[in-house]
Amino acid sequence: MPAQLTPFEQDVLAQPAALSDLLSTGFVAGIDDLVSHRWGRVILTGMGSSHFAGIPTWHALTRSGIPCWLVDAGTLLETPDLVTPNTLVIATSQSGASGEVVEVMSRLRDEWADLIRILGITADENSPLAEIADLTVPLHSGPETTASTKSYLNTLAVHHRLVGGFQKTPGELLDGELATATKWVADAVGQRLAADIGSRMLGTWAPRLITVGRRDAAATALYAALIMKEAAKVPAEGFVGGQFRHGPIELAGWGMTAMLYGADSYADYVSLRRLADDLIAVGTSVILAGDLEVEGGRNLPTSRANDLASLMSGAVVAQHLAIEVAHANGVVPGAFVVGNKVTTTL
DSSP: OHHHHHHHHHHHHHHHHHHHHTTTOOOOOOOHHHHHHHEEEEEEEHHHHHHHHHHHHHHHHHHTTOOOEEEOHHHHHHHHGGGGGTTEEEEEEEESHHHHHHHHHHHHHHHHHHEEEEEEEEEOTSHHHOOOOSSEOOOOOOOOOOSSSSHHHHHHHHHHHHHHHHTOOOOOHHHHHHHHHHHHHHTTTTTTTTTHHHHHSSSSSOOOEEEOOOHHHHHHHHHHHHHHHHOOHHHHHHHHEGGTTTGGGOOOOOEEEEEEEEOTTTTTHOOOOOHHHHHTTTEEEEEEEEEEOTTOEEEOOOSSSSSHHHHHHHHHOOOOOHHHHHHHEEETTOOOSSSOOOOOOO
């Protein structure tokens, strides 16, 4: 990273401290009672990266036999009948003021009163979401003025703790996994993980950027595409699993860069390897976040220590790529031009 750091780059470097702040706090009183209740259904909701962070939670709760839906807050506004008595709504909003989240939580509270429970996850304990929620879990991520960095990693950590509560995982084990993930982040944030990649990604006629992730890494792929647009001002599209093959693959070839997240050799991702091979064969530049080696592809390091470390390390790789592309694009990484940090307008 250059000597003159932008606020976005400073936030990237501050992520280990934010994670340590979260690690030093115990989980919120009352959370055990909330997650031990036999809910008729659980709904995970949010917008943007706050919503994407719920994807691994959705997978984990569903595997545990809990009837669980993952619905962004805008869609939930249009389908409120999904909420029924004895529903736990887990609303994540890093600002606690996202327009769709506040609106739908307000409507649900007015309609259902005490027949449902709302769990709010936010960095601002005085936010509208915190005021509406029955219980608020703070992120302890500190102030953040640009695209999501500290708040996203801390959101992943809070969701990891939340899943552990549902699954009755010992707290010391959860804290150990977070400490391991924090160490990897601390070792990585100051490095130039994606050095010299940015200029090549934009160095062809009509450059196209895509991100792909399977299973829990789908969250990282969607987050990566979002911050590439926000922080680097370059169009990028994120895909979950095999969706890229259903039409968008026609854009593959010279000028496309595909960033494949969760590309770990220990995982049985035959389809991810096949996608990398097929893309490279037609001239696409392929970057693999992980140690899955594919001839013609380039690997960027991630952690295999545990599931949380894998998610966080993939997000850090995405941040470094966004920084490199921003500099190559001649823009200040993370600086908003049209929008704002908090979207309150519906």
